[in-house]
Amino acid sequence: MLGYLGNPRETINTWYPALRKPAYNPPDWIFAPAWTALYATMGYSSHLVARVAMETLSEPKFLVARAALGIYTAQLGVNLLWTPLFFGKRNPRAALLNIGVLGGLVTGMTWMFSQVDELAGLLCVPYLAWVGFASYLNYSIVKLNPGDGVDKTQ
Amino acid sequence: MLGYLGNPRETINTWYPALRKPAYNPPDWIFAPAWTALYATMGYSSHLVARVAMETLSEPKFLVARAALGIYTAQLGVNLLWTPLFFGKRNPRAALLNIGVLGGLVTGMTWMFSQVDELAGLLCVPYLAWVGFASYLNYSIVKLNPGDGVDKTQ
Numbered sequence A, B: 001m002l003g004y005l006g007n008p009r010e011t012i013n014t015w016y017p018a019l020r021k022p023a024y025n026p027p028d029w030i031f032a033p034a035w036t037a038l039y040a041t042m043g044y045s046s047h048l049v050a051r052v053a054m055e056t057l058s059e060p061k062f063l064v065a066r067a068a069l070g071i072y073t074a075q076l077g078v079n080l081l082w083t084p085l086f087f088g089k090r091n092p093r094a095a096l097l098n099i100g101v102l103g104g105l106v107t108g109m110t111w112m113f114s115q116v117d118e119l120a121g122l123l124c125v126p127y128l129a130w131v132g133f134a135s136y137l138n139y140s141i142v143k144l145n146p147g148d149g150v151d152k153t154q
Helices: A008-018 A028-057 A060-088 A092-116 A118-144 B008-018 B028-057 B060-088 B092-116 B118-144
Strands: none
Touching (some): A008 B060, A060 B008, A092 B028, B060 B092, B092 B118
16 A cells, blocks of 8 residues: 555566465455455544543543643642732732632632542632632732832832 | 742831731731641642543543554554565565564454444454455465565566
8 A cells, every 4th residue: 555666567467467376366356445445444443442532531520620720720820929929029909919810710720629529629628718818818908008009119 | 939029038027017917917927837738738639630630541441442543553554564565575475474463463453442342343353354364365375486475586
């Protein structure tokens, strides 16, 4: 099926017919339709097997777990940005926006984790509670420090 | 947690203490152990979720399907080499070795396909049967053409 080496015409017209064949050698015309059918069934059977593999990768629990781990990574990045915003930039307003986004991500993560593994979901609850409390604290600091909210002297 | 921007010492010693805090603001010492515990539970809960994802990827049917598709690719490559060996190189002996390897791969593939999907396995049976017949035919041609087995004139 791959490109022939040598002289294909001479091979087919002279060399192959001259080879001695056993009595049960089928007529030449049978090989092309036989292989067409065999390649077709081969391809279809591999499709059936690939579909089973795809079904595994489409299981709801797997999809939720994979998405939840994506949100986990995202919330961790947002979480780690709070300190540079609040203390680094001395910008409690930006930090409040950050922690608001964080609260949304952690809420979604907690729910998705609980769908995949009950304990994993429960273990997120203290974190969610703390982010809620920290959001309120951040909000209070913004309100109590209208001038110092963003430090202009830096 | 990321590197601070600005002047960290002055931020911690002067700016932050000077901010007005609400009455419910916890003592400063509480934040480090709180976050240590929260990051630890966060990490452990994500491990639980990742383990569920990994369990899905370790399901026997998925592993067999993935391995079977690897063997499918390998046997297809070996299959496509038969024609260049037999007709291209005019080397029935090398082609016989090739088809022997092919028979082994297709036998394994047929069994694995049948474990994943019964129809997929059944669809391999004509192919396996044909490879068996073709192996016997190739063997007979080698035996009947001891001199012409490898064409030295090419």
